[in-house]
Amino acid sequence: MNAGSLPQGFRHLTLSSGLRAAAGRDPAKTALILGEARRTYGQVVANVNRTANMLLGLGLAAGEHAAIVSPNSMEYLEIAAGVSDIGAALATLNPKLTPGELADICNDAQARLLFVHRECEASIDPARLETVRRIIWLDSDYPALMAQASDAFSPPAIDEWATFAIPYTSGTTGKPKGVMLPHRSRTLGFLAYASEYGIYSPDDHFLAISPMCHGAGLAYAFASIFMGGTTEIMTRFEPEAVLEAIHAGAVTGVFTVPTHYHAMFGLEPATLERLRGNRLRGIVANAAPLSQPMKEQIVDYFGAGLLNETYGSTEAGVVTNLRPADQLRKTRCVGQPIMGTLLRLLDDEGREVAPGEVGELHSTSPYLFNGYWNKPDQTAEAFRDGFVSVGDMAVRDEEGFVYIVDRKKDMVITGGMNVYPREIETLLDQHAAVDECAVIGVEDPRWGEQLVAYVVAAPGASVSTEALAAYCVEHLAPYKRPKAFRPIDALPRNANGKVLKTALRDLHARDIEEVR
Known part of the structure; x- marks a missing residue:
């Protein structure tokens, strides 16, 4: 399908489309917070425009890739939007990688430009980078290039099924794979988040503490400004600082992983008691299962009616969610499929299993990835009749609630x-x-x-x-x-x-x- 065959009223959903709409409503509203720094929607969109113009000036073309190695920052979100606005894609690399690991992934992604935070300098070995034409240091090169770039930019028509980001899998069972994420999967995912969690609206204030180099860390942080809310960024996770930010009263939503809770609840009892109390509307937990005792501790400390435990993957997006009302009713459970998602639990012959029986979980939705970068065989293995599996085994009860049994490879x-x-x-x-x-x-x-x-x-x-x-x-x-x-x-x-x-x-x- 080409742009000429689309209906007249059709508008592609792109990563920056919601951001630009929010800026149109109220350009003076605060979009991003990091420490004492604040940026309005008008300022963020101007920076996204400058980034896009800068990239074009450096010769990055639609269909090509850039990469970034950085802790969480305001610039991270602006660069992701700017790269995607010219039809290119951003490989988001883990700052904890060794120079060899980072170079391997950067080469695999065929990145032409590499944005690097000075804090990550020890992870960069320019001699190993085969495709990078230029390294852009975020503390020096980037501000200078941005100062020279115009803030006037009209985004070209970008197909919403085009890839905007390529996070790499953790590589626990082999070499990391680049997961090609289309605009469509994440922007529609943002709308599903708003429906499911109740923490993404123009009135919400989201606390971003998970690394943006991971698919979920970037998605949950960007969802807030896509929907017109405020995203407060922490460059690194510090348990007491997180609880202080939540206790201060502005934060209405946060995305977490189990290790965050082990660290927070490991603080001194007096510290935990001092920081008890919040104005949260919702908490999202993901990445690894929460034990039932941990869930009970979260509910006791932060309050009932807040905790959502989701199941998903970078490839499939959010697949299921156990909503707050069911947290203590359904043990060891990851909930039901979220809006727009269909599930199949299949045996080794591809037949659907009955409730209570173990099967490999496959899902289909508008939130799926485009495939693995340059790995057609592994992409084909992940898909079955339009449904995606990442190898998790699950059972479903008579009410349609899903329980992840284990990874297929861990059986x-x-x-x-x-x-x-x-x-x-x-x-x-x-x-x-x-x-x-x-x-x-x-x-x-x-x-x-x-x-x-x-x-x-x-x-x-x-x-x-x-x-x-x-x-x-x-x-x-x-x-x-x-x-x-x-x-x-x-x-x-x-x-x-x-x-x-x-x-x-x-x-x-x-x-x-x-x-x-």
Whole structure:
């Protein structure tokens, strides 16, 4: 389909379209806050225009890619909008990458321009960058280039199905893949957020604390200004500072991951009590499952009627949400499909499973990705008849509520029986001595695989192998019981809070080798 065949009244939804509409309503309204700095909608749109003109002046063309390595900032959002407004796409790279990892991803993305925050300088090795024509330092080059660029810019017609961003997967099971996100998926997703969470309106004030290099971190931060609200940005997560910002009373919404709560609730009791109380309308939790005790603690501390626990992926966007009213009613649950989403739970032969049976979760919606950059085979593997799967196994109850059982790749087969470690982790999380845990499968000559639990002790507690083993005897079938319990100071996680089970398997292999 080309632009000439579209209806006369059709308007493409692009990343900046909502932002520009909000500026048209009230250009003097505050759009962005970072510390003491404030930017109005008029100023933000002018900066987006300057960025677009600057990029064109540097030779970046529609269909090409730029990349950014930076902590959260106002400029991050403006650059994302400016790049997309000329029909190019932005690869959002994790500042915690090593120079080699960063160069590999930058080369894979074929980035022509690379925006770098000075704080990330140690991660940049220019000699390894094969496609980058210019590095733009955000503290020096960027302001100078912006000062020379015009703030007059009329965005060309950009197809809403064109790619605007390419975040890279965490790479826990291999080399990271570039996820091509179209304008359509995220802008329609923003509208779904507004309907689902109740924290995205012109009257809302969103606190952005998650890294914008991840799909969700950028999406939830941008959604607020797309809808005409205010986004307050934190460059890095500091638990006490986050609670202070929420307690101050302006913040109405926040997106979180489980590690945020472990840090916040790990503060001194006096600090937590001092900062109790807020004006929140909603909390969104995602990236990894919350244990039921943690959910109860969140509800107790922040208040009832706020917590949404979503399930989704960079590829599929938000898929399901467990709404506040169901948080304590439906345990170990990720809710029901959000607006415009259809689900299928399929067995290995592609047949839909009955309620209560485990199947691989596939979803379709307006929020899907375009595919993996330069990886047609892996893109084809992700799709089945227009539905996308990222390998999660789930069950659905008679009310249509979804329960993620585990990652397909994490399923353990022991003695011919399928075991999903998440079930065991959920049980162990409820033990008073356990703060958090992760269960993996390791090779076993007799059983094929055996289960090993890595356990972080709760504050002031000690992990007793005998006590945990007895607990599992009481609550689990014999084939589901871990054969070993290993204490660990902290679970290895990636920057988005997901437990790196590959790292635990490597740790177990080293421990076995040392014993030998």
